Amino acid sequence: MPREISHFAQKLNNFILLSEDELECLADLQTTPIHVQRGSELVHQGDTKQAAYILQAGWGCSSKLLPDGGRQIITFPLPGDCIGLRSVLLRTSDHSFSAVTDAIVTRVEVSRILRVFADYPYIGAAVLWAASRDEALIVEHLASVGRRNAVERTAHFFLELHDRLRLAGLASSGEFDCPLTQYLLADALGLSAIHVNRVLRELRERGLLTFQDRKATIHDHVALRQLSGYEALEEGPLMARGMEPQGTGR
Amino acid sequence: MPREISHFAQKLNNFILLSEDELECLADLQTTPIHVQRGSELVHQGDTKQAAYILQAGWGCSSKLLPDGGRQIITFPLPGDCIGLRSVLLRTSDHSFSAVTDAIVTRVEVSRILRVFADYPYIGAAVLWAASRDEALIVEHLASVGRRNAVERTAHFFLELHDRLRLAGLASSGEFDCPLTQYLLADALGLSAIHVNRVLRELRERGLLTFQDRKATIHDHVALRQLSGYEALEEGPLMARGMEPQGTGR
DNA sequence: CGACGCTTTGACACAACTCAACAACCGTGG
DNA sequence: CCACGGTTGTTGAGTTGTGTCAAAGCGTCG
Numbered sequence: 001m002p003r004e005i006s007h008f009a010q011k012l013n014n015f016i017l018l019s020e021d022e023l024e025c026l027a028d029l030q031t032t033p034i035h036v037q038r039g040s041e042l043v044h045q046g047d048t049k050q051a052a053y054i055l056q057a058g059w060g061c062s063s064k065l066l067p068d069g070g071r072q073i074i075t076f077p078l079p080g081d082c083i084g085l086r087s088v089l090l091r092t093s094d095h096s097f098s099a100v101t102d103a104i105v106t107r108v109e110v111s112r113i114l115r116v117f118a119d120y121p122y123i124g125a126a127v128l129w130a131a132s133r134d135e136a137l138i139v140e141h142l143a144s145v146g147r148r149n150a151v152e153r154t155a156h157f158f159l160e161l162h163d164r165l166r167l168a169g170l171a172s173s174g175e176f177d178c179p180l181t182q183y184l185l186a187d188a189l190g191l192s193a194i195h196v197n198r199v200l201r202e203l204r205e206r207g208l209l210t211f212q213d214r215k216a217t218i219h220d221h222v223a224l225r226q227l228s229g230y231e232a233l234e235e236g237p238l239m240a241r242g243m244e245p246q247g248t249g250r
Numbered sequence: 251m252p253r254e255i256s257h258f259a260q261k262l263n264n265f266i267l268l269s270e271d272e273l274e275c276l277a278d279l280q281t282t283p284i285h286v287q288r289g290s291e292l293v294h295q296g297d298t299k300q301a302a303y304i305l306q307a308g309w310g311c312s313s314k315l316l317p318d319g320g321r322q323i324i325t326f327p328l329p330g331d332c333i334g335l336r337s338v339l340l341r342t343s344d345h346s347f348s349a350v351t352d353a354i355v356t357r358v359e360v361s362r363i364l365r366v367f368a369d370y371p372y373i374g375a376a377v378l379w380a381a382s383r384d385e386a387l388i389v390e391h392l393a394s395v396g397r398r399n400a401v402e403r404t405a406h407f408f409l410e411l412h413d414r415l416r417l418a419g420l421a422s423s424g425e426f427d428c429p430l431t432q433y434l435l436a437d438a439l440g441l442s443a444i445h446v447n448r449v450l451r452e453l454r455e456r457g458l459l460t461f462q463d464r465k466a467t468i469h470d471h472v473a474l475r476q477l478s479g480y481e482a483l484e485e486g487p488l489m490a491r492g493m494e495p496q497g498t499g500r
Numbered sequence: 501c502g503a504c505g506c507t508t509t510g511a512c513a514c515a516a517c518t519c520a521a522c523a524a525c526c527g528t529g530g
Numbered sequence: 531c532c533a534c535g536g537t538t539g540t541t542g543a544g545t546t547g548t549g550t551c552a553a554a555g556c557g558t559c560g
Contacts (some may be wrong), residue, residue, distance in 0.1 A: 015339075064389060064390070064392075064393040066393060066397055066398070066479055067479035068479065070397045071397070072392060072393035072396040072397045074389055074392060074393075086382050086385050086386065086389075087382065087386065088382070089265075089375070089378055089379045089382045090379075090382055090383065090386060090484065091484055092484075094386045094389060094390070095389065114375075118371070121368070125339070125364075128339055129339040129340075132336050132337065132338070132339045132340055133340065135336050135385055135388070136336065136337065136340065136344045138385070138388060138389065138392065139314060139324055139336075139344060139345065139388065140314070140344070141392060142314075142322060142324060142388065142391060142392045142395060143314040143316060143322035143324075145392060145395050145396045145440065146322040146395045146439075146440030147316055147320045147321070147322045147440060148316070149547075149548095150547075150548070181505085181506065181507090182506075182507070182508095183505095183506080189396075190395065190396030190397060191548075191549090192548070192549050192550080193506090193507090194507095194508090194509090194548090194549075194550080194551095195547090195548055195549070197507065197508060197509085198508090198509090198548090201508085201509095212507095229316055229317035229318065234340065234341055234342075399515075399516090400515075400516070431537085431538060431539090432538075432539065433537095433538080441516075441517090442516070442517055442518080443538090443539090444516090444517075444518080444519095444539095444540085444541090445515090445516055445517070447539065447540060447541085448516090448540090448541090451540085451541095462539095
């Protein structure tokens with residue numbers, strides 16, 4: 001990994017502006033890339049492991065498998081996102097992670113994480129912030145699956161994805177590459193693949209959103225937001241140096 | 251608050267056995283109880299606040315309100331659970347918290363949290379563990395709402411609740427008091443209240459589970475687990491002193 | 501070329517929702 | 531004391547959103 005700003009560092013930078021030292025530390029954390037082939041599983045639900053990963057390139061998919069064979073996709077990690085950070089302290093991983101496209105990840109051991117937290121309190125705070133934001137996305141996802149109908153849910157999903165990709169610098173306004181299949185969408189949205197297809201057609205015919213040939217286009221952002229009740233992600237540096245986290249210094 | 255082991259300390263103790271000092275610190279954290287009346291809202295979605303709460307007594311309900319008036323209940327906090335820990339670093343609270351029964355909470359400021367994390371690394375690790383477990387519950391909830399039918403979902407919910415209450419010492423095996431209404435259940439399970447009623451009747455008639463008069467009884471634990479695919483919560487001290495968290499010491 | 505993965509469409513079934521009504525229970529106030 | 535409105539639970543009838551099954555179209559890749 002050449003010493004350039006990683007997606008991960010960029011993401012944390014959204015919370016608090018990082019110093020040269022801290023960027024250095026983050027770079028050290030993300031050495032030795034691991035290549036994961038499209039479709040292969042990096043972490044299997046039930047694994048007893050004590051490491052997290054940072055996704056460097058490609059799209060991922062963390063999902064929960066049900067005894068009856070069904071699965072619920074929790075989120076599609078994008079470059080810069082953490083994988084398995086939640087279950088790092090749990091005895092066993094509560095979910096699986098597999099690669100949607102060919103992907104590159106870097107591994108981070110628990111002990112390493114905790115050491116960095118102790119040595120670089122600002123990084124610790126920023127990671128906690130990122131983890132909080134990711135959890136908020138899961139909560140929003142839960143609300144979507146529980147209380148929105150298929151069309152609203154799908155619209156909401158694409159708006160959120162659009163925002164996440166823009167924050168990661170991977171989407172120009174209104175359009176983005178999206179390697180997801182309708183089956184993956186279905187498992188994420190709690191629908192059947194066939195119904196996803198119908199919903200996508202409806203959104204297309206209503207001139208709101210097109211998802212074809214691995215490319216998604218938002219035609220009517222306003223109408224989609226109105227329809228789905230989507231609220232934009234918080235953006236921009238949120239915390240200035242010298243604020244709260246100072247208490248965590250030694 | 252008299253100096254006795256709080257529910258919160260008990261919960262953390264499940265992860266790592268706490269020292270006298272640490273128990274003292276936790277006790278100091280939970281002074282000045284705030285009484286919250288049944289039905290009233292302590293935190294409103296969108297609030298810009300920077301404090302978390304610990305639920306000391308009673309049942310809570312954290313939910314997300316949708317623009318169309320619907321709501322999705324994320325979880326029902328029980329004594330010892332944290333409230334708003336996730337959104338403490340976010341600019342605005344992403345969910346509301348209200349009291350299902352008359353309840354008592356204690357408030358913890360962000361600055362306080364971060365200081366404790368720095369001074370008592372074991373507490374920090376234990377809190378992170380608890381937060382991870384809570385997030386795992388939300389993920390499981392998402393899987394439930396997305397991929398289980400009404401009966402499975404309801405069965406799963408009650409098994410989980412039973413386990414959580416047992417860990418908190420609030421349920422004898424197979425039976426527990428449960429102040430939830432069918433409307434609350436509906437908003438948690440992503441169903442209509444009427445359908446919840448029908449599902450409860452079915453579970454009752456099949457001899458699996460009774461929920462009447464604010465009291466829930468698990469009649470056939472095995473069949474319910476089979477039906478819903480529920481997996482028991484991890485239990486017992488998970489981490490010994492001198493393990494990982496030592497890296498976080500000063 | 502055939503096989504495979506993904507999308508698209510139609511017909512039908514069923515789970516869950518809505519609407520409507522009523523019963524039981526509560527605390528409150530006359 | 532009873533009457534009252536409000537909350538919660540219960541049930542039925544009809545509707546609808548979404549799932550299931552089946553089949554065909556279309557790329558791509560070996």
